[in-house]
Amino acid sequence: MKVTVDEDKCCGAGSCVLAAPDVFDQRDEDGVVVLLDPEPAEHLHAAVREAAEVCPAAAILLGERA
Amino acid sequence: MTPAPEVSDVLVVGASAAGLATAEALRRKGYTGGLTLLGDEAHPPYDRPPLSKHVLSGAWEPERARLRGQDALDGLGARFVLGDPAVSLDPAARGVRTASGTVLRADAVVVATGARPRTLPDQEGLGGVHVLRTVGDAVALRADLLTAERLVVVGDGVLGAEVAATARGLGLDVTLAGPQPAPLAARLGPLVSGLLADLHAGHGVRLRLGAAVLGLTGRDGRVTGVRLDTGDVLPADVVVVALGAVPNTDWLLDSGLLLDNGVVCDARCRAAAGVYAVGDVARWHHEHLGSSLRLENRTNATEQAGVVADNILGADRAYTPVPYFWTDQFDAKLQVFGRLPVDAEVSVVDGDVTARRFVALYRLAGEPVGVLGWNMPKQARLLRQRLLGQAPTPGRARTTA
Numbered sequence: 358m359k360v361t362v363d364e365d366k367c368c369g370a371g372s373c374v375l376a377a378p379d380v381f382d383q384r385d386e387d388g389v390v391v392l393l394d395p396e397p398a399e400h401l402h403a404a405v406r407e408a409a410e411v412c413p414a415a416a417i418l419l420g421e422r423a
Numbered sequence: 424m425t426p427a428p429e430v431s432d433v434l435v436v437g438a439s440a441a442g443l444a445t446a447e448a449l450r451r452k453g454y455t456g457g458l459t460l461l462g463d464e465a466h467p468p469y470d471r472p473p474l475s476k477h478v479l480s481g482a483w484e485p486e487r488a489r490l491r492g493q494d495a496l497d498g499l500g501a502r503f504v505l506g507d508p509a510v511s512l513d514p515a516a517r518g519v520r521t522a523s524g525t526v527l528r529a530d531a532v533v534v535a536t537g538a539r540p541r542t543l544p545d546q547e548g549l550g551g552v553h554v555l556r557t558v559g560d561a562v563a564l565r566a567d568l569l570t571a572e573r574l575v576v577v578g579d580g581v582l583g584a585e586v587a588a589t590a591r592g593l594g595l596d597v598t599l600a601g602p603q604p605a606p607l608a609a610r611l612g613p614l615v616s617g618l619l620a621d622l623h624a625g626h627g628v629r630l631r632l633g634a635a636v637l638g639l640t641g642r643d644g645r646v647t648g649v650r651l652d653t654g655d656v657l658p659a660d661v662v663v664v665a666l667g668a669v670p671n672t673d674w675l676l677d678s679g680l681l682l683d684n685g686v687v688c689d690a691r692c693r694a695a696a697g698v699y700a701v702g703d704v705a706r707w708h709h710e711h712l713g714s715s716l717r718l719e720n721r722t723n724a725t726e727q728a729g730v731v732a733d734n735i736l737g738a739d740r741a742y743t744p745v746p747y748f749w750t751d752q753f754d755a756k757l758q759v760f761g762r763l764p765v766d767a768e769v770s771v772v773d774g775d776v777t778a779r780r781f782v783a784l785y786r787l788a789g790e791p792v793g794v795l796g797w798n799m800p801k802q803a804r805l806l807r808q809r810l811l812g813q814a815p816t817p818g819r820a821r822t823t824a
Contacts, residue, residue, distance in 0.1 A: 368472070368749050369756060369800030370722060375808070388756070388800020403451070410447045411729070413721040413749075415470055415490050 358402050359420040360409075362390050366416035373417060376408035377401060381417075390416060430530040430735055431456040436509045436519055437535030438462025440470065440721060441702025443490055444728035445533050446501050452732055458501040459527060461519065463508035463536075466558060467496060472721050474561040475585040476751055480592055481565065485558050509536065512678040514695040531697050531735045534675070534686050535728075538668035538703040538719060543577070545638045550645040552662045555586060564663065571660040572596055575649045577636050578665030579603045581610070581750050584619065586663050587628050588752040598629040598657050600636055600649060607750075611757075612765050615783065615795060618776070619752065626753050631657060668719060670704045685717040690741040692731050699731045711743045720748040745811045749800075755779065758800050760807035761793035773802050782806055 360380065369388030373381035379401055382391040397405055409417040433449060435442045438460045446458055462468075468490040477483035496503070507521045518528045540554035551571075553564040568574065568590055576587045579601025587599040603609060605616035606623060624630055631651065640648040640656055648656040670685040680694050681687040685706030688694045692707050700707070702724040706717040718727075723744065730742040749758050767785040774781030774797075782802050785793035791810040796803025 366473075368751070369758060369804075370747065370749060371800065371804035372722065372725075374804070383801035383804065385801055387798070388758070388796075388804070406451055410444065410451060411722075411725045413725065414472070418492075419495075 358397060358399075358405065360392060360395050360397065360405060361418045361420070362392050363416045363418065364389050366414045368414040368416075370413050372411050372413060373408040376411055377404040380405050381408060430454075430737075432529040433458050433531045433533065433735060434517070434519060434527050434529035435460045435533045435535055436512075437533075437537055437702070437704075438464070438468050438503060438505060439535070439537055439702070439724075440468070440490065441537070441704075441724035441728055442533070442535035443468040444725040445535060445701055445731055446499055448725075448729045448732035449735065450499060452736055454732070454736060457529070458499070459529065460501055460503050461507065461509055461521065461527060462503070462505045464557065465506035467491075467493075467503070467505070469558055470721075471556070474558060475555055475582055476589055478558070478561045479555075479565050479568075479586065479589045485562055488558060509674050512675055512680070512698075514678055514680060514698045517697050531699065533731060533735070534694065534698065534700040534704055535702050536671040536674070536704050538670045540664065541666040541669055543636070543638055543664055543666070546646075546662075546664060548644070549639060549641045551660060552639065552646050552664060554664050555582060556668070564661075567661045568593055568595060573659050574598070574661045574663065575600060575657045575659040576663045576665060577601070577649060578663075578667070579606045579608075579632055580665060580667060581607060581748070583663070583665035584623070584752055585750060586665060587623060588626070591623075591626050591628050592753075596629075597627075598631055598649075598659075599623060600631040600634065600651065600657060602633065602635050604633055606630075606632070609765065610763060611759070611795065612763055612767060612769060612785070614769050614776075615757075615763075615797070618779075618797070619755070622753055622755055622779075631655075668703065670706075670717070672704065687715070690743075691734050691739065692727060692742050693734065699735065701727045701731045707742060709743055710741045716746075718744075718746055720746070722747045745807065754798075756796075756798055756800060758796040758803045759793070760795075760803065761785070761791075761811050763793040763795060767792060772806065774799050784810070 367390045469488045511520045546552040573596045584606040605620040608616040635652040637650045686700035688707040690708045709716045780798040783795045794807045
């Protein structure tokens with residue numbers, strides 16, 4: 358799984374951090390998403406998929422869906 | 424948990440954020456049966472929050488507001504029936520008839536038909552008057568704004584204030600009219616709505632607040648102004664009417680479902696056996712707050728969809744979210760978690776109001792009920808996690824399934 362984020366779309370809700378805290382964080386200064394791990398291990402895939410789907414700004418993209 | 428009923432076919436009526444999220448959540452939770460999304464618009468699912476900001480300003484082509492690329496939609500394994508509105512529902516048969524005469528049946532039906540803008544009685548047929556709900560609305564409004572000089576926004580809620588800010592950014596002469604003392608006063612309380620009023624005024628938006636709008640004036644079929652109950656007329660080349668939304672339940676009038684400003688559901692978001700509602704159209708019983716609630720915001724669409732998907736698959740989950748919305752106006756990004764009653768006690772717990780970067784905590788009878796962040800999204804989210812509980816990220820416990 359390859360994760361990419363579109364910082365320009367991010368609204369700072371932090372939903373991704375709540376869903377997958379091992380993979381996403383937010384910048385302190387403006388709350389924009391920080392991608393901690395662009396190629397997360399397999400046991401994190403379900404949480405990352407959920408983070409992408411619940412992102413209220415559709416700012417998380419997943420490639421090579423496993 | 425009750426035994427999972429046999430569900431091998433799901434029909435989602437509505438192909439916007441809530442409908443798509445329901446379909447995605449079903450697949451994520453392992454559902455492999457038939458899945459149909461029925462939508463009234465011909466467009467593939469797109470996102471609404473960017474319409475009043477990035478699309479209206481021209482920063483984004485409308486295409487960029489699409490919620491998913493074609494690959495992701497294809498990967499969903501769903502049938503999309505678009506451009507064909509639902510016209511009736513038979514809950515017992517779980518059958519939906521569409522405008523084209525097609526009848527779709529399923530084991531479970533999800534009502535995700537959203538809401539439509541409230542309008543002024545005299546705006547029909549008057550050129551230059553807009554609402555903003557669909558991508559088509561946004562494109563039409565932008566085209567009109569590019570040749571206009573004076574815009575009046577009728578409505579001092581989230582949408583009206585965002586449109587005013589975006590249009591001001593395009594260089595228009597903008598007036599914001601509405602009955603509240605300050606923009607979003609009923610949602611944010613006096614302190615923060617007062618700051619929003621200052622923000623708009625500081626950017627040159629004329630605020631004509633505290634006055635009711637009576638109607639519109641026009642000449643030769645085109646709007647010329649907005650009439651207030653003070654007797655004043657605000658001159659306008661273009662008017663945006665942003666007076667809130669009405670749930671799309673007309674097609675359910677003969678269904679026998681209970682309708683009361685939305686589809687009335689139990690705590691599980693169920694309107695009848697095998698029939699659920701999700702998103703802007705759904706009114707459900709919030710067990711923690713002990714009241715009936717209908718939320719019109721983007722995060723509710725996905726959070727509620729996760730719970731509905733679980734319940735379709737046999738779970739027995741009550742939906743008890745901490746409500747959340749955000750709004751961007753000029754350089755201000757506001758995050759709002761929980762409830763911000765106007766009579767709440769407000770304290771600034773991080774940052775600095777004068778620096779326009781702070782987190783405020785709202786308390787009722789000493790209990791935290793809401794958190795607001797002004798240009799401090801991460802800090803607001805952390806405080807909300809600490810004081811208002813963990814998000815009901817749908818199906819979190821099941822993500823290893």
